[in-house]
Structure formats: C-alpha cells, structure tokens
Amino acid sequence: MKFAGFLLLVCGGVISATAIAILAARPAMTGFLLAGIAVELVGLALVFRAHIPPKEAREDRG
C-alpha cells in the first residue's frame, strides 16, 4: 500500500506537469492539473494509511 501510494504521488505530479507542458487551452490545462493533484491526494491518503502503527507495535512501544 505504501509503494502504491508513493507511485500515485509521482504519477499525479507527472500528470500535472504534463498538463502544463502539452495543453494550451486553459480549461483543459486546469482540469488535468487538478486531476493530477487529486491523484496525489489519493496517493497521500494511501501512504498515511500505510503508516498508521498497528496495534501490536503500539503495545510494544507503549
């Protein structure tokens, strides 16, 4: 899940940068830029989820 999250983060960044580079029309550029950020947010949510300490670890450290 962690790896998938980071992969989505990078993919979102690439989508956003590509939107700026190849789309001249502002609505399309804006749409794809926002879509890239949305992909990043999904990736970020996955990475956060993957890092929530499991119960056993909490007991070990608690």
Next chain:
Amino acid sequence: MTLAPVTVAVCAALILLIPFAFAGLALMNCGFGRSRSAAHALMAALTVAAVAAIAYVVCGFAWQGSAGRPAYALIVSGKPWNWIGAERFFLSGLDFDGSPAALAACFGVFAAALAACIPLGAGAERWRLAGSIASAAVLGGWTFPLFAHWVWGGGWLEQLGSNYGLGIGFADAGGAGAIQAVGGLTALSVAWILGPRRGKYSPDGMPAAIPGHNSAFVLCGCLLALTGWLGLNGAGAILFYDVAPARLGLIAINTFLVAGSALLVTALVTRARFSKPDASLSANGWVAGLVASSAGAPFLPPAAALIVGIVTGALVPVCIEWFELHLGIDDPGGAVSVHGVAGLWGLLAAGLFARFPSGRPDQVLAQLMGIAALLGFVLPLTYGANWILNRLVRYRVAPEGERQGLDLHELGANAYPEAAGYLDEMQR
C-alpha cells in the same frame, strides 16, 4: 541583473537576520520536548544547521544555481524546462561582489540550515543525533537546493510565467515552499520512519498527552522567529522577485499581520475547545502564520494577509489534532502541520489573493503546479532518501535510551543535572 549598492546593503542586512529564525525554532523544539532531552534538542539544532550549511556550500549551491547562470534544461514541446543548476562545487566561480548570485548563495546557506532544523520537531525525543545529521546533509546538499533551483534559480517552476503565461511563474518570496514545505515534508517522512514515542499511544490507539517541559522557551522562540522571518521574507523578495526596498514596510506589516491573526485565531479555537487558550498550540499558530506569510508577503494587500492568517490559525490546531488522533503521527513540535500544511496553504493563498505588478492572469495555476511538485516529487524523494539513510544509520534510539532521555544517553549529561528526572516525574 545587478543591484544598486543600497539594495545590496539592505538585502545583506536582512539575510543576517535569518539565523534568528532557526534560533527561534531550536528554542521552540527544546521547549516542546521533555526536560530529559532538552540539551539534545539544542545540540541537534546546532549540529544539523552546521551540517546542512556545509553540505549546501560543498554541493548544494552547485545544484541550486542562480537565474541567468549555468543550468541543465530539458526541451519539452519546444520550451526549456530548466531542472538543475550547473555551478561548480564549493561556491567556486562565485564572486562575492554584491551580485544577486552571491547574495543568493548567502541566503541559501542560512535557508538550508533553517530547513534542516524543521524535521527535528517531528523526530524529537527519539531521533539519534547521527541520524539527524545524515538527514540534514541530504536536505542541505540535495533536496532543498533542487527545489530552490526550480523556484529561485531560474528553474521550470519560475519559468511557468515566461514559458506558459501563468502569472509571474511560481511565486514563493520567502520560502514557504522551498524552505518550509520542503522541511515540513521531510519532517513527515521522518515521523513516519521513526514511529511514535514510547508511551504516546495506548494499545487501543488513544494518544497520551506528553506536555513540553518549558512553555517560556516556546513563546520566546516565537519572538525570535518573527525577527528571522522578517529577514527571510524581505531578502527573498528583493533577491528573487526584484521587489524594491521601499516595499519592505508592506512585507513587514503583512508578515506580522498573518502571524498575529493566526495566533489569535488559534488561541480562540483552543479556548473554545479546552475552555482556556493553549500556549503551545497558539505558539504553533504564530509560527504557522509566519510560514504562510512567506509565499506572498510582498504582494498581498493587508486585508488579504489577515484572511490568510485567520485561515492558518484555524487550520493548524485541527491538523495537529487530526495527525495525532487519526493518523498516528507523533509530531511533538507540530512541524508537519506548522511548516508543511501551513507552507502549502501559504503558496495557494499567494495564488488566490496576491496582486502582482505585472497583473498577469492564472497565477493560481502556477501555485497549484508548485504544490503538485512538492507532493509528487519532493515528498517521495525526501522519504526515499531518509528511508535509505535509516537503513545505513539507524535513526531511532534504543528503547533504553528513550526511557533514559537523549541527554544522558547520547550526550552523557542532563540539561538540568540538579533536577534529573524530577521535572518529568512532576509532569506525570
């Protein structure tokens, strides 16, 4: 670009204020921790600042470069995407004659040191000195200069204005993105890698309150930080956005307005939640306001600065609680919320509210692209670097050291030898 002698003098004086910012952060991180790790917190701040500055001088400035100087660029759809500087190592080839490049290098040394101090807040009380030094070397020598090149060194984010007509390009006068968000995202990576402190979470996942040992340090740190931020925002605006020194008054007013309104709103929010204003969270609100002001201080109308501060002040306590309660992130200094979240908000706010002299449209798109670059490229990069470093230099202190306190375990002496253990027992 050449600067007038008066501008050079003003800019140099402002750069010399920047160390107050990391002095403030160091004092705050010390106060947020328990007394058994107080000396370690300050020692770590000094060492990481030194290491990051050295790494920046050795190779960081070579990657960062300066606008109009050698750099590597990719050509994408016929437009140059300048992605990394091509200066020489050890600042060779740079004449310290008051040129913008020389001043940018000086600014960068202190900015790298400041960025390296930020993750210490997230890793407090469990991050070994060796680990924090290794992390600071990568941050000062690679992560910070790379993003700083994109933003300030004539890089692709700066070129969004000239290449694609997106406002003036990515605007970040005082480093809300290049310094604060980069430091905040590194802090998040470090908090993930280290995991929470012993005793922070009960087996059912409820976080325990571990109060800091000295609120006076935290609040004094806020005042020092203000001085440093005036330097950051002023010098950055002059150096990277060609703002006239006559606008320093507006920069100072906006910086103070954002910080002050953020502090007041955080105090009100915590009073509503806990019936009394919380000093530590209010201090975090103040620094978050300073962070959020960094992106657009030279370009915000004062009324807009107030709005930016109000949103920051409401955002920070909610984020700190959310991260701790729901996401299991133990961040004793609130670095992720204060520097990461507030930095990203400040960048967005600059796109929404700032008024630039050129009056070009679509500034918000440039700001969104910068935010996307921070999340999509900088976060994976800094997490990956710290993950590898953790394999090479174990980050987390041994359980015994954590119980004993990092002062005794890593430095061999307590900060308060006459009261060793007593203060922490009193806090329980």
